[in-house]
Amino acid sequence: MYNSKYVISGLVIFLAVFSYPFWGNLASKDYTGPKLSLPADQKQCIEPVEFMRAEHMTLLNQWRDSALRDGKRVYVASNGATWEASLQKTCMSCHTNKAEFCDTCHLENAVEPYCWTCHVPPKGNE
């Protein structure tokens, strides 16, 4: 083999970088996913849980646009119930703690919503 000094060192760097997900996790414990603290006194969010899981960010984005740009603060859910389109007053009245609810998933999946550049994050039961 020619130029083995360069070829081998380059190859080692390449393999180390591309196998990082495997060796980087050797020491870590098994990952079990985020632990949410759900509101104790409520069984049902404003929409079904699958919808909320997938679309909550879209919903909040629509709420922001309709409430702040069109002045419409009423949201009619798919089951006919009406809600006030407000993050602070509606969502956070049940999900009272940002750190224990929003952040659990967001931090582990590196999602950084910009809700909290305007809104005050509720600290909940502290």
Add this chain to the structure above:
Amino acid sequence: MIISLLAVIALGILAWMGSMMGFQYVLGVCLPYTAVIVFLVGFAWRIIDWAKRPVPFSIPTTGGQQKSLPWIKPATLDNPSDKAGVWGRMILEVLMFRSLFRNTNVSIEGDRVVYWSSKFLWLFALIFHYSFLIIFVRHFRFFAEPVPFFVNGVEMIDGILQIGAPRLFMTGPLVIVALLYLIGRRIFNQKVRYISLLSDYFPLFLIFGLCATGIAMRYFMKVDIATVKVFVMSLLHFSPDTAALAKIGSIFYVHMFFLAVLLMYFPFSKLMHAGGVFLSPTRNMANDSRMKLHVNPWNPEKVYRTYEEYEDEFRVPMAEAGLPVVKKPEE
């Protein structure tokens, strides 16, 4: 072109059907492991195979003044005469695609042949590669807990426009636009179309499928990424979590399948230019053939005969014939 397009569509449908018909374990567990092994081993094998090939001639490509007399300014990057120049040229080639920047286009304007600079290939190739790199780096949020520090920084910059929710990452549309250019160039530029083969179209369509399913998963046909991370982390811990796998939507399988095909295809295709660029003799040699002798490694061992040996053999007859000799023959 059509065949490779159909092949990629068929692969997508295969993965979709497979995930519906109970092949989740094969698609979600067996295939990714196989793909990673094939990719890493195949890549290393190709590189070592190339590194074993001797370079018979000194063949660097040059694009500027060679180093010569001291008052003539040499082009150190385009015609490197030493290691530093080679490193500089290689780094700029890999990071900036300088050779594509030199791309020209020829056309006939009236009765004249006109050569003009054509930077689009360079521009879109650069957009494609860097977007793909950023997308790759962003995926590390699924590969480690806690999320590596660089992922948040990259996401912040990538989503700095703060469009919509989930926040639009610029690299998504950019990589699609760049891919469409690269595909369109092969279809609508007659000269390029003439030399394009299945192996040129297939990776483009495959990567297009990979990116399209990824974008679809983020913005349109959402999957539960918390579960995806649980599953991916379980794969990385070598204890696949089939319960989590069963909860993930079919589009994820299509995405994974495209990725697995890409990884397995990579070492055996033109995509190996990723490693091959470093091993190109035209790029990694210095143009120093006037300073150093380049010996072809496969030349047979040379048998030399010095004058002393020659004289030792013929000293007596030479002296007898009156020819001058270095050492007088013994009487």
